[in-house]
Amino acid sequence: MTELGLLGPANTYHDITRKRYLPHLSYRYFFNFNDIFEALNNGTIGKALVAVKNSSSGLVNDNLERISQDYNHLETFELPINLCLGSAFPNTVASIKKIFSHHMAIKETQHYFSKYHHITFIASASTAGAVDELLNNKEKHAAVISSKEAIEANNLLLLAENIEDEQNNATTFYLISK
Numbered sequence: 001m002t003e004l005g006l007l008g009p010a011n012t013y014h015d016i017t018r019k020r021y022l023p024h025l026s027y028r029y030f031f032n033f034n035d036i037f038e039a040l041n042n043g044t045i046g047k048a049l050v051a052v053k054n055s056s057s058g059l060v061n062d063n064l065e066r067i068s069q070d071y072n073h074l075e076t077f078e079l080p081i082n083l084c085l086g087s088a089f090p091n092t093v094a095s096i097k098k099i100f101s102h103h104m105a106i107k108e109t110q111h112y113f114s115k116y117h118h119i120t121f122i123a124s125a126s127t128a129g130a131v132d133e134l135l136n137n138k139e140k141h142a143a144v145i146s147s148k149e150a151i152e153a154n155n156l157l158l159l160a161e162n163i164e165d166e167q168n169n170a171t172t173f174y175l176i177s178k
């Protein structure tokens, strides 16, 4: 049994939280929260790290409700969320037409992008998953909102840093078990 399940791929904010607080556990990445809850139910993983709320964008899906009904809450971790804009091409914010990211990260940067009406936002399963979508997409005027770690690990250009609307943007993660 793998000790910990979390939202992947590498360099999501779940992964950054894991590295900071739970580096000793064996782990496995999952595509979305449903798959994580299912893996807890069938015993593929012993524990899971799940985001429950963000200081500016609010509750993460219905995770808090699901946890309170069916799972044990073991520990709480809070991570400052500094969002970055990355692209495979030398764009500026004004030249970007399409942005991939997790829906919570899109919400956390709403004000930052409010004057760029020509941008289309596309929701991905995670901020690091958005990097994979960007790389598959190959469009010149496309970008991602993700962690600096995900941008650097995938050799993207860092167009902007700390683009979150709230200076003290932070997400609360629960360590849970069945």
Ligand SMILES: O=C(O)C(=O)C[C@]1(C(=O)O)C=C[C@@H](O)C=C1
Residues within 6 Å of the ligand: 007, 011, 012, 013, 014, 015, 051, 054, 060, 081, 102, 104, 105, 125, 126, 127, 128, 171
């Ligand atoms: O997409 C990621 O990198 C995640 O870890 C998910 C998630 C979330 O579930 O809210 C975690 C923190 C950020 O607020 C944005 C997205």
